[in-house]
Amino acid sequence: MDVRSQVSMVFHLDKCIGCHTCSIACKNIWTDRKGTEYMWWNNVETKPGTGYPTKWEDQEAYRGGWTLGPDGQLRLRSTDKRRTVTNIFHNPSMPSMDDYYEPWTYDYSNLFDAPEGADQPVARPVSMVTGEPIEVKAGPNWDDDLGGSPVYAANDPNLDALSPEQRLQMQSIERLVFFYLPRICNHCLNPSCVASCPSGALYKRGEDGIVLLDQTRCRGWRACVAACPYKKTYYNWQTGKSEKCILCFPRLETGQAPACFHSCVGRIRYLGVLLYDADKIPAVARSRDEDLIDAQRDMILDPHDPAVVEAALRNGIDPSVVDAAQRSPVYRFVKTWGIALPPHIEFRTLPMLFYVPPLLPVMSAKKDGAVRNASDDLFADVEDARAPIAYLARLLGAGNEGKVRAALRKQWAVRLHRRATTVGDVDRATADRALRETGCTAEEADEIYRLTALCTFEDRFVIPPMHREEAIEMLEDPHVWKQETGFGFRAGPKREF
């Protein structure tokens, strides 16, 4: 057992209101530089929808992630050692700016400087790449809220899982449904970006599992952009280097939640440590599609188990990190309650960001047009929810409907339970039956309710001490630099040549 710690995340989709505050917080801190204008390390997309970049989930087109060969071995879809050499001059799996959008600003000065004339001056859109006027054809969140759109929603790759009737239904006005999917780097356990990098510039931090990209080692071969199936590494066309979400590690190291977590209006984001067995990564990543979710959950270790704690300490994990793991809200959502699921785990990168699937309007228009909130068969409503379970299963369950169904039913049971407790229009016996059928106790239901609805900062973000001070002592002797603070030179990420 090789115990390692990983800063992991849960996004509770039922609570996301699609306000994009996370995206803006991230953009203002990290990607408002030249060359990064088009990048959204954090983005929120409407589902069903095509997403950002357009149809990123379609790996037939983008060739991201891993595939399982006939010999049972993992292979990168986009590259391997041989193809890295032959394709080094032109990456055949590289998306282009057209797949994202061309960033622009407006020629505001024209509003002040335009010569006097008969017409009101206007601020024309100007490309942030060329500085020339452009006609805007796409932009960030171009398909925002267009859940029923035949142009955007209908092209969602996940809809392949549905029958033609179901697809049509999803576009009908009475059954129209959409929800939001906020996305950041998943800081995977088997990251394809790291595995594809010809320069070895990408790496996983050993202590906390954050995936980073060494800007100086990066030679701009763009293999990571092609290899990441979530398209969460981005090419900076100005510096010729790739960049990605850094999980705000400078904030984490000072005990603050990442900017997108901190600013989240709906409080949907949870962050905590998971302990996992790194020895199992190769086997887990090679599991059959239907076993992937369970295999990944198995790999995550119980931080209360004395044997795990001992192995963790033996592996050099600090006791304070083990303590954080024991209080981790992510562990509860993923392991204890089993209601948080990894996105597209069939890409086999083993993402460490989990989503609680949304209980979308459970009240659906039934045959006679009547809307009911609790039927006799308690879970018929979940089955009948407006977003077909098959769709959610494609997104969050690697096609495994059982996992999504279980997560939704448990949440539904929690709702019935809390309704019976606080409002009383659902009778106790009904609520208890719902709990029993999902294998959930009243205490557990109350805990889920509390962590979902009443969570404070401290509940949501259990940030382990990162012990950066010790790390620096390991790298260089602090006495050598005593009284020298402020001296020395660092070069900015600039190209003079």
Next chain:
Amino acid sequence: MNATPLEVLLFGAAPYAALALFFVGTIVRYRTRPFTYSSLSTQFLENKRHFWAQVPFHYGVLTVLAGHLVAFLLPDAILWWNARPLRLYALEVTGLAAAALTLVGLVNIVVRRARHRMVRASTSAMDWVVYALLLVQVTSGMDLAVSKTWGSSWFASVVSPYLWSLAKFSPEPDRIAALPFVFKMHVVGLWAILGVFPFTRLVHVLVVPNPYLWRRPQVARWYGVRRQARA
């Protein structure tokens, strides 16, 4: 034929100035500006013509450079090879084809850079200098290959000794002075390219994806000394 003072300057002194610039420049840049040690790819901005520009150019130019290197290092081997007409033709045709591939790629590079608005916007003045020098170099080289037969043989018998004379610090510019103008242009072009090399995107030639071919797929970095990660 004795070299004129200008020729002594161009073929006797300029090589050393260019090589000094090359070595000092590349090392200083690597040490002080490691961030800039790569080419600035524009594939993200334009993805189709990029293929027809970069792939022919790079495969072509690598073949041509390999040929020059072999002729420089092993002139006797080239002369031995060229002793049979059929082998000579094969070598000359291969070289010319590689040069043609390079030229096609280079023309595509220049046209793509000039015509695509986003690619043009991310092209620097030094990039244009590089393309101009490369165009001169490739066209002059092709002209030599076609009009001054058989280049591979006289490279080995005339140019290689000249280059070795430079390497031995006893330059013999007279050897070049006797050659036709286009060839002199080709040699001066070489020194020009080596001289500007450290100040252009060309430095990307010096960084190859070397450890990738031998390393494990996954990379982990630990504070201080810890284990290496595996897949």
